[in-house]
Each structure stands twice: as C-alpha cells, then as structure tokens.
Amino acid sequence: xxxxxxxxxSLGPGDLxxxxxxxxxxxxxxxxxxxxxxxxxxxxPLLDAARQRVVVSALGAEMERAGEALELAxxxxxxxxxxxxxIGVYAMAxxxxxxxxxxxxxxxxxxxxxxxxxxxxxxxxxxLGAPIAHDFCCISLSDLLTPWELIExxxxxxxxxxFVVAFYNPRSRERHWQLEAARAILLERRxxxxxxxxxxxxxxxxxQIQVTTLQELDVSAVDMFSLVLIGNSxxxxxxxxxxxxxxxxxxx
Amino acid sequence: xxxxxxxxxSLGPGDLxxxxxxxxxxxxxxxxxxxxxxxxxxxxPLLDAARQRVVVSALGAEMERAGEALELAxxxxxxxxxxxxxIGVYAMAxxxxxxxxxxxxxxxxxxxxxxxxxxxxxxxxxxLGAPIAHDFCCISLSDLLTPWELIExxxxxxxxxxFVVAFYNPRSRERHWQLEAARAILLERRxxxxxxxxxxxxxxxxxQIQVTTLQELDVSAVDMFSLVLIGNSxxxxxxxxxxxxxxxxxxx
Numbered sequence: 001x002x003x004x005x006x007x008x009x010s011l012g013p014g015d016l017x018x019x020x021x022x023x024x025x026x027x028x029x030x031x032x033x034x035x036x037x038x039x040x041x042x043x044x045p046l047l048d049a050a051r052q053r054v055v056v057s058a059l060g061a062e063m064e065r066a067g068e069a070l071e072l073a074x075x076x077x078x079x080x081x082x083x084x085x086x087i088g089v090y091a092m093a094x095x096x097x098x099x100x101x102x103x104x105x106x107x108x109x110x111x112x113x114x115x116x117x118x119x120x121x122x123x124x125x126x127x128l129g130a131p132i133a134h135d136f137c138c139i140s141l142s143d144l145l146t147p148w149e150l151i152e153x154x155x156x157x158x159x160x161x162x163f164v165v166a167f168y169n170p171r172s173r174e175r176h177w178q179l180e181a182a183r184a185i186l187l188e189r190r191x192x193x194x195x196x197x198x199x200x201x202x203x204x205x206x207x208q209i210q211v212t213t214l215q216e217l218d219v220s221a222v223d224m225f226s227l228v229l230i231g232n233s234x235x236x237x238x239x240x241x242x243x244x245x246x247x248x249x250x251x252x
Numbered sequence: 253x254x255x256x257x258x259x260x261x262s263l264g265p266g267d268l269x270x271x272x273x274x275x276x277x278x279x280x281x282x283x284x285x286x287x288x289x290x291x292x293x294x295x296x297p298l299l300d301a302a303r304q305r306v307v308v309s310a311l312g313a314e315m316e317r318a319g320e321a322l323e324l325a326x327x328x329x330x331x332x333x334x335x336x337x338x339i340g341v342y343a344m345a346x347x348x349x350x351x352x353x354x355x356x357x358x359x360x361x362x363x364x365x366x367x368x369x370x371x372x373x374x375x376x377x378x379x380l381g382a383p384i385a386h387d388f389c390c391i392s393l394s395d396l397l398t399p400w401e402l403i404e405x406x407x408x409x410x411x412x413x414x415f416v417v418a419f420y421n422p423r424s425r426e427r428h429w430q431l432e433a434a435r436a437i438l439l440e441r442r443x444x445x446x447x448x449x450x451x452x453x454x455x456x457x458x459x460q461i462q463v464t465t466l467q468e469l470d471v472s473a474v475d476m477f478s479l480v481l482i483g484n485s486x487x488x489x490x491x492x493x494x495x496x497x498x499x500x501x502x503x504x
Contacts, residue, residue: 012272015274016273017272017273017274017277018272018273018274018368019272019273020264020269020270020271020272020370021268021269021270021271022267022269025269086370086374088374088377088378088382088384088385089374089377089384089385090385090386090498091385093377093381093382093385093495094382094385094386094495094496094497094498095498096382097381097382097385097490097493097495098495098497098498100490100493100495101490101495105490105491106490106491106492106493107491112381112493114377114378114379114381114382116270116370116374116375116377116378117370117374118272118338118368118369118370119374122338122340122341122368122371123368125340125341125345125366126340126366126367126368127366129345129349129364129366130340130345130346130348130349130366131340132340132341133341133342133343133345133346133349134342134392134398135389135390135391135392135406136389136390137387137388137389137390137410137415138387138388138389139387140386140387144499145498145499146386146498146499147499150413150414153412153413153414154387154413154414154415156413157409157410157412157413157415158389158413160405160409161402161405161406161408161409161410162402162405162406163389163406163409236353238349238352238353238357238358239357239358239359240358241349241352241358241364243345243346243349243350243352243353244346245346245350246342246346246347246350246397246398247396247398
C-alpha cells in the first residue's frame with residue numbers, strides 16, 4: 001500500500017489573499033480535505049469536487065477529527081486537515097499530535113507536514129498598526145480543558161509583567177464570565193485607559209474592529225468568534241491606530 | 253501632489269512559498285522598496301529593477317529607516333517597507349508608528365497599510381509539530397532598548413505561569429549572557445528535561461533545528477539569527493516532534 005501523508009494546513013484569517021502558495025499547493029495535492037464546515041467554505045474556490053473528497057466535520061469533536069485524518073493517512077491517502085488562522089495555534093495541530101501520542105508515537109506512521117499561517121492576533125494587529133511590536137502573550141479563556149485556576153494564573157502573570165495580551169476564545173454563551181474576570185485582574189495592574197481592541201471576522205466581509213479601553217470594554221458584545229487584544233502600559237492610541245513601542249528607553 | 257502610501261510588508265520566514273498574495277501584490281504596486289539587504293535578497297525575484305527603486309538599509313538604524321519610508325510616502329510615493337517574519341512582531345511596524353507619533357500623528361499623513369505574515373515562532377513551530385498549540389508568549393532578550401530588569405520580570409512571569417516561551421533576539425556577540433540568565437530563571441520552575449528547540453534560518457537553505465532540553469541547551473551555539481523555543485510542563489517530545497496539549501484535563 002502507498003504510504004499516506006497528513007498535511008496540517010493553516011488557512012489564515014479568511015481572505016484568500018493571505019493564503020500562501022505552500023497552503024494552496026497542499027490543498028491541490030490532497031485527495032481528502034477535512035475541516036469544520038465554515039473553514040471549508042473559505043477555500044471552496046480552491047477545491048475540486050470531481051477529484052477530491054471533502055469531509056465536513058462538526059465544530060468541537062477535535063480529537064475525533066484528528067483521529068479520522070490520521071487513520072485516512074495511515075490507509076495510504078493524501079490528507080489535508082485544515083484550520084483557520086495558524087493550525088499550530090489553538091487549532092488542529094494540537095489534537096493531531098495528542099492523538100499520535102495515544103496511538104504510540106510517530107514511528108511507522110504517515111508522513112506529517114505542517115503548513116503555518118497567519119493567526120488571528122496577527123491579522124488583528126495588522127489592522128491596528130503595531131500593537132504587538134514588542135513582548136506579548138496569547139491566552140485562551142476557554143476553561144473546557146484547562147482549569148480556570150491556571151488560566152487566572154496566566155492572566156495575573158501577564159498583568160504583572162506588563163505583557164500585551166491576546167485573548168483567544170474570549171467568551172461564548174456557556175462561558176460568559178471569564179472575560180470579565182480577566183478584565184478585573186488586569187485592572188488591578190493597568191490603568192483604566194489602557195487601550196483594548198475587540199475584533200471579529202477580520203479580513204472577511206463582516207469584519208468588525210472596535211478600539212476601546214480596559215474600563216469601557218463591553219464584555220457582553222464579545223463572542224466566540226472574537227479576539228480581544230489588551231495593550232500594555234506603553235501602548236498608545238494614535239488616531240485609528242494602536243502602537244506599542246519597542247522599549248522603555250528613549251531612542252536617538 | 254498625489255497622496256502617497258506606505259505599505260508595511262511582512263516577508264515571512266524566507267522561502268517564498270510562505271509569502272501570501274497580499275504581500276506579492278504590495279511589492280508589485282510599490283514604486284520604492286526599502287529594507288535591510290538580506291531581506292531584499294529574499295524577494296529579489298519579485299522586484300523589477302527597471303521600474304522600482306530599491307533602497308538598501310543597514311542593519312539597525314530602524315528609526316531612520318522608518319522616517320525615510322514615511323517621508324517618501326508623504327512626498328507622494330508608493331512605498332513598501334519590508335521585514336522578514338511578521339512586520340508587526342519585533343520588526344519595522346513598531347518604529348514606523350513610533351516615528352509617526354513623534355511627527356504629530358497620522359492626520360493628513362499618507363495612507364498606511366500593514367500586511368501581516370508568518371513570524372519566526374510559527375515557522376519553527378510548524379517544523380516541530382505542535383509546540384505552541386496552547387498559551388505561549390514571545391519575549392525579546394535584547395536589552396538594547398528594554399531594561400534587563402523588565403525582561404527578567406517577564407521571563408519569571410512566564411516561568412511561574414507555565415507559558416511556552418519563544419525567545420526572539422536570544423544572543424549576539426555583545427549580548428552574550430542574557431540567554432543563560434533566562435535559562436537559570438526557567439530552571440527554578442521547570443524540570444531539567446523540559447524540551448527546548450534552537451532554530452536558525454528556518455525554511456531557508458541553511459535551516460538548522462536542534463531539539464534539546466533546558467538542562468542540555470548549549471547557549472554558546474545560539475546567535476542573533478536563532479529563535480529559542482522553551483516548552484512548558486506539558487510539552488512532550490514525540491520522536492522528532494514537540495507537542496503541547498490543549499489542557500491539563502484528560503479528553504474523551
């Protein structure tokens with residue numbers, strides 16, 4: 001049997017003008033393309049229904065999706081598993097390697113290739129100018145798989161060490177209080193006027209970006225498709241832009 | 253006079269297969285392309301010497317480069333200022349907006365467009381599998397513009413809150429002790445066997461990636477073109493791969 005291949009392909013923020021050739025090549029090479037339905041819609045113009053099998057997965061069920069993709073590749077198929085943003089950042093690369101570990105490791109398994117892409121925090125940052133021009137961290141506020149105590153410890157550490165913070169998975173119907181709790185922790189260390197951006201569907205037709213402050217942030221307007229970016233003590237609003245300088249010392 | 257435009261264009265890790273169409277379009281549109289010489293070599297096949305002016309900048313001198321690019325755009329030119337990686341992450345977007353603030357802000361200035369790209373940490377993570385699949389932070393170890401005390405505070409916070417850490421600018425001839433100091437802080441909180449990767453020139457012909465541990469990390473082999481990635485307490489080596497799970501709870 002031919003040896004299969006699993007390609008983990010990042011789709012970027014949405015607009016195909018941000019999809020690099022490496023991702024297009026992988027999508028063309030694939031015999032089977034697996035992903036959440038909304039992601040597959042983004043790349044529909046690049047797929048060939050006559051030649052490729054497209055497997056639409058439900059939202060959630062990531063371990064099953066990872067297992068299915070690995071199984072197809074083990075059976076000799078050329079498989080592209082897709083995620084929006086960067087597949088290595090809060091996306092399907094994690095579950096695939098967790099599943100691989102459970103299955104006993106990579107030996108004798110299919111070839112695996114990871115194609116990186118532009119993650120949400122970068123697409124948002126580009127629209128805003130230079131908010132992550134210096135040290136920053138990414139924190140998921142989802143406590144489905146991570147205890148809230150650890151998430152809170154990370155938010156506190158970020159606040160104390162003056163990191164710019166990008167919150168992924170900031171809020172959903174079921175997880176409605178975590179963002180407000182994180183905001184309260186940040187307000188212990190950062191001034192009320194700290195710039196904050198709430199971004200949704202960046203680079204897509206329904207893109208929305210709102211610049212506000214830590215004090216004024218309307219948590220109820222944030223949903224699971226949003227990213228929330230919190231400036232540090234040096235981040236400044238400059239007309240429509242947000243910028244964080246590279247250091248605290250005055251330059252030439 | 254025609255109104256100018258300044259495009260801040262991310263070139264990604266190096267191999268042009270990671271350069272999205274948005275960046276290619278910007279480079280084609282530009283009348284003037286400004287950047288550090290090594291970056292301009294990466295995109296030489298995409299430039300047209302007969303039609304475009306190419307301005308080669310020295311390494312360093314970022315504020316001057318930013319000022320020059322802004323000035324050309326103010327004078328009506330279509331300018332592309334380029335950085336490798338993501339121009340918004342430890343690159344030229346920072347100095348441009350700092351210069352814009354000094355010049356009195358964006359009003360009446362040229363149009364500015366930022367094109368995001370794949371940063372070094374993502375290119376390295378893709379080669380390694382899934383090391384940044386959950387919360388992570390990026391810290392520059394350069395104390396040229398940031399006091400060491402603040403950098404140390406950030407390293408300590410990252411260690412205490414169990415972030416995966418990407419060190420940018422980890423070491424140079426003049427800054428030779430900072431990485432060792434950061435390693436010592438991390439070893440106070442993380443086991444000696446914590447997986448570490450040292451990566452250099454990822455996606456380029458001279459790509460080098462070494463997987464080691466926090467204990468075994470040979471700091472003297474790290475230079476200013478390297479990125480050092482430190483796993484957290486959950487990161488595991490899996491054959492040639494590094495993977496960080498999405499949480500501490502066991503999944504289905």
